[in-house]
Amino acid sequence: DIQMTQSPSSLSASVGDSVTITCRASQSVNTRYLNWYQQKPGKAPKLLIYATGSLQSGVPSRFSGGGSGTDFTLTISSLQPDDFATYHCQQSYSHPPTFGGGTKVEIK
């Protein structure tokens, strides 16, 4: 199985800050199969970015994704109050699909 490791596991930031979350895969993942989800407390995850850098419909442009090979990033430019949540990366390149452990973005 491909292990997905996110860092940091949590971070504190202020409204307006720019934050970057990193996701490292234990082996190379085709960029078409790397996805990011946002999850708020008590709610189901929501697809944010698919295929490394493609924004799901309705997702604000302050979210962006990048990377290749084993290293991928999710960047939120100018954090908004609605962005405080947990973010999960996920690969579908190799079976079984696997998720990172999550990064909790909290208000400073």
Next chain:
Amino acid sequence: QVYLVESGGGLVKPGGSLRLSCAASGFSFSDYYMTWIRQAPGKGLEWISYISRNGDTIYYAGSVRGRFTVSRDNARNSLYLQMNSLRVEDTAMYYCARDEVVTAGDAFDIWGQGTMVTVSS
């Protein structure tokens, strides 16, 4: 509006069984692969099962293989997860999700609200 609504969770003793259901609406259910994903309290997400459009291809995570059975009824727009020989470590929120294979490279683009399964004596 596209919806997935899970039901069937609850409290069960170790060794017991439960059957989860997921009702789909707002899209052509038979055109999509479907997936079950779970999340133990305070933990990350774990993919557990996948079923193809007509049900002829099914995969399971090793942690549930031989105990869980996924199925679907396209006429009823419904997905199911039969869970047998339940263990304490199966305690989790169970989500069904739509697997967007074609345009989103196998991303889970629609999720239900989840149904909680608690395995405890």
